[in-house]
Amino acid sequence: MDTAKAVTPADDASASQEAIKVEDLHKSFGKLEVLKGVSLTAHKGDVVAIIGGSGSGKSTMLRSINFLETPSSGRITIGGELVEMHADGSPSNRRQIERIRTRLAMVFQQFNLWTHRTLLENVIEVPVHVLKVPKAQAIKRAHELLERVGLGDKADTYPAYLSGGQQQRAAIARALAVDPSVMLFDEPTSALDPELVGEVLTVIRDLAAEGRTMLLVTHEMKFAREVANHVVYLYQGCIEEQGSPAEVFGNPKSERLKQFLSSVT
């Protein structure tokens, strides 16, 4: 909890409680409208699970939050700070979006560890070269983080020598190294062999337990039910239903959600 507090601007007390606020987000790829006006608020300490079938727009929504995808329209507020956008949805203030991105840490489906650097180098890269943390301090912290995700002995190994599960855990360590106020997980276990999923989920579960704010796009329904305090079901670019895990999984109201849940469990 204290790590999340440290990087959230405290100029506006009520807004600082809102870690992420997405308002009326639209996104089209050419003629295809992927997001049709999605709104979502995540408060500090929330674990929001975003579920939905393939093509429902859940990854696009997550990637729009840090502008890896450029929204077509809408408003995105991170930690009380509205992201300045051009009329076409691209961020208009590069310094602002770069600064905001350093507070959001993303974990990708394909891990995306930098292949030409060892795990240790991957973890210290952003602290040292973007956040300008003294190198010795960053290295010390990186060893702690790698230890924490169970890769203490792999610090000098290159990503290609590791299993998918190990790479993803290293990617989580890399994300933790920036002391993010919000962590974005984009289907973190979808590219993993079934027997490797558990080790990654264990790490994410620990992060949720310590009160980190997280948005999690996932196909692991059991896991979503267990760690999330809010679940959002997307269907064809709209939020079809949302609520507590007990409501969404235990007592789904929409027919589509019922169908979806029966098809994935």
Add this chain to the structure above:
Amino acid sequence: MIDFRSLMQPHRIVMMLVFIGIVVWCAFSLQWDWIPKYAPLALQGIWTTIWLLVVTVVLGFLLAVPLGLAQAVGPWYLAAPAKAFCTIIRGTPLLLQLWLLYYGLGSLFPQFPWIRSSELWPYLRQAWPYAVLALTLSYAGYEGEVMRGAFKGVAKGQLEAAKSFGMPRLTMFRRIWLPQAIRNVLPTLGGETILQLKATPLVATITVVDIYAVSSRVRSDTFIIYEPLILLAVFYILVAGLIALAFHWLEVRVLGTDRRTS
């Protein structure tokens, strides 16, 4: 290291004996008495060839990086001229480029009094700046094309990860994109550098005295034809081998511990 037993197979032994025979025959039947007289000049020629190669490869590569980047991701007003430059350089003979620069530019310059009176004039009157320029542009043209592919070949997720952490664009380029692009093309660059070595003799045609020019001088002075040419071939093979070794070492050092994921 070399497996000694694999060298001891009959056909290998025969080939080695043939080779030794040729060397011995060359040493005793051919004429080598001119060597001491021309040795100092040859050393100068070797030095010229080597520094021409190193300087033009380094400068050419420094030019190739922006040329490749402009073509890979630049706006059209940068991509189009870069593409045009690479196409023209790759599409015309180096000899022609060299002569156009030396005889064209070189004969244009003296017509301008301000150039003749400038500090640079003592250099512009000589041939080597034109050789450096032509070879640099040539290497830049070929490697610009190579680097275009190299930049494009870096996996999108690698850059996306950097972007997602708020890494500024210049840092991303310096820390992630360029290192990965160079890794992808190190083997190609090694081959291209050997090609560049073998392009250097062309400078002899504009009066630069490289090692090839020295061998020509020996031939015209003494009418000894084969001996200088044989030595010349040995020299180029040795240097090409050294380049190959150097790049191999680089590859092992840089890439050896970094097998690429799919």
